[in-house]
Amino acid sequence: MDRKYLTEFGLLVKGHQLQLCYPQDLSYLKREGKNRYHLYMICRIPYISFVKDSLEVTTGYMKFSIKVEKEEGDFSYIDYKIKRDNEAESNYDSFELDESLRTIVIKKGETTLHIRPTYFYPKEDSNILLPTEILYVGQSYGNEGERSAVSRLSGHETLQKIVQEHSFNRNFGDIAVILIEPEAKIVSMTNPWIPSQVTGKNNELHEKEVYETMSEESYKSVVNITEAAWIRYFRPYYNEKFKQIFPNIKHTSYKTYYDLDFGSVMVDLDFGCIGLEAYNEHIAPINHPIAEFPFHSSEDRKNMFDLF
Incomplete structure (x- = not known):
């Protein structure tokens, strides 16, 4: 079959905000109210630490070095020199590295700040992307967005199992978490040269139904389908659902897109914006994966992105 409707709709979901952190830091993020993240990936990254005795703080700059573990047991080294605002930062009491060399501890009166090496590396402009093994994909939303990935991970059994x-x-390496907030857009496509079953007024009614329903649709359905899509793409070791079959009309968590006869869902995640390169046993290293999943088989319906 060719098209059903003259105008077909798809869902495009991008990673709007990404943040890399260690499980030990989730309690800090929770206290800071980092509730915008509703998707997460548990991953393995190389061991990263500060270099002993490399921290030097003056009135004009802060210098230090970071070392990043390599698979073969060697390390790569990166030097940093960061300018300081003398007036704004002159009242800090002390800067020092902790014994583990994993944290710069900054004290200011009764306030203590802990800065991990991942705050500086990796970054978007890093020459070397950090190899990141995707182990698990999950989400947390609740009914009205009241549950975030940070709160979910604070007592997450799978995360604890992976760490143990x-x-x-x-x-090799460390367990870390990538926090993600997705941003969704409706994509429409009209191609009058491809035969369609529904045209004219009935097609216009379909367009109206899609826009009205999606404007009222809970963001939860976007989170649900994005989680499932990335599980299907990466097939992470610790996930069970969605690894083999996605999308599927029997999956009720994103049933709305079948009800509205959407043609496809496309997910786009730029790991490069935080200096990562994702991989696992199923996916070769990639810093900007884009994956498209049609809702209908090629036998039942022509893919909406097949223009000719």
Whole structure:
């Protein structure tokens, strides 16, 4: 079959905000009210630390070095020199590295700040992207967005299991979390040269229904379908659902898109914006994966992005 409607609709979801952190830092993010994130990926990254005795703080700058573990047991080193605003920062009491060399501890009166090396590396302009193994994809939303990924991960059984197994097996690197907030847009496509079953007034009524329904549709359905799409794409080791079959009309969490006869969902995630390169046993290293999943088989319906 060719098209059903003259105008077909798809969903495009991009990662609007991304943040890399360690599980140990989730409590800080929770206290800071970082509730905008509703998707997350548990991953493995190389061990990153500050270089001993490299921290130097003057009235004009802060210097330090970071070392990044390589698979073969060696390290790469990166030097930093960051300008300081003398007037704004002159009242800090002290800067020092902790014993683990994983944190710069900054004290200011009764306030203590902890800065991890991941705050500086990786970044978008890094020459070397950080290899990041995707182990698990999940989401947290609640009924009206009251649950965030940060609150969900604070007592996450799978995260605890991954951390424990990683430690027990003495695997390379560290366990970390990528927090993601998706941003969705409706994509429409009209091609009058491809035969369609529904045209004219009935097609216009379909267009109206799509826009009215999607304007009222809970953001939860976007989170649900994006989670499922990335699970299907990466097929992470610790996930169970959606790894083999997606999309599927039997999956009620994103049923709205079937009800509105959407043609396809496309997900776009730029890991490069935080200096990462994602991979696992199923996916070769990639810093900007884009994946498209049609809602209908090629036998039932022509893909909406097949223009000719």
